[in-house]
Amino acid sequence: xxxxxxxxxxxxxxxxxxxxxxxxxxxxxxxxxxxxxxxxxxxxxxxxxxxxxxxxxxxxxxxxxxxxxxxxxxxxxxxxxxxxxxxxxxxxxxxxxxxxxxxxxxxxxxxxxxxxxxxxxxxxxxxxxxxxxxxxxxxxxxxxxxxxxxxxxxxxxxxxxxxxxxxxxxxxxxxxxxxxxxxx
Ligand SMILES: [Zn+2]
Ligand SMILES: [Zn+2]
Numbered sequence: 530x531x532x533x534x535x536x537x538x539x540x541x542x543x544x545x546x547x548x549x550x551x552x553x554x555x556x557x558x559x560x561x562x563x564x565x566x567x568x569x570x571x572x573x574x575x576x577x578x579x580x581x582x583x584x585x586x587x588x589x590x591x592x593x594x595x596x597x598x599x600x601x602x603x604x605x606x607x608x609x610x611x612x613x614x615x616x617x618x619x620x621x622x623x624x625x626x627x628x629x630x631x632x633x634x635x636x637x638x639x640x641x642x643x644x645x646x647x648x649x650x651x652x653x654x655x656x657x658x659x660x661x662x663x664x665x666x667x668x669x670x671x672x673x674x675x676x677x678x679x680x681x682x683x684x685x686x687x688x689x690x691x692x693x694x695x696x697x698x699x700x701x702x703x704x705x706x707x708x709x710x711x712x713x
Pocket of ligand 2: 602603
């Protein structure tokens with residue numbers, strides 16, 4: 530089986546963190562996870578919480594050199610689709626649209642583990658997850674803009690107040706009060 534990124538390299542057997550057997554490329558250090566192997570392994574895992582990743586989370590992730598290169602499935606030659614995972618710089622996992630095999634560039638499997646997303650990779654390719662990721666990115670941008678306009682201290686008070694109102698059973702009264710103050 531050849532590497533989907535640098536096509537002349539042969540993949541070798543390896544066992545990834547979490548005890549998942551995979552095929553490893555010695556040149557680019559990417560890993561190919563066979564669909565049936567993943568499926569079987571997934572059955573034995575605890576389900577993850579699957580929350581979108583805040584963009585400012587710093588885990589020292591650096592995209593692999595071949596991350597952006599399009600690849601074909603080493604098994605069925607289907608197109609490898611990319612799923613965007615928050616983070617900055619953005620992080621992508623690839624998956625064969627035809628057979629469901631998963632490709633992780635160098636270090637990407639470990640990042641997935643770190644984020645608790647490794648036990649449900651197929652879900653990352655659904656419209657539902659992609660929608661949540663975009664929402665999260667929008668919220669992060671809005672938060673950064675608020676800090677920029679109001680300064681760290683006042684912005685933090687606003688965030689705290691928003692959270693208190695959100696969690697209070699009558700929080701919408703507080704929101705209505707603020708809106709009246711500013712729309713009169
Ligand atoms: Zn490779
Ligand atoms: Zn395939």
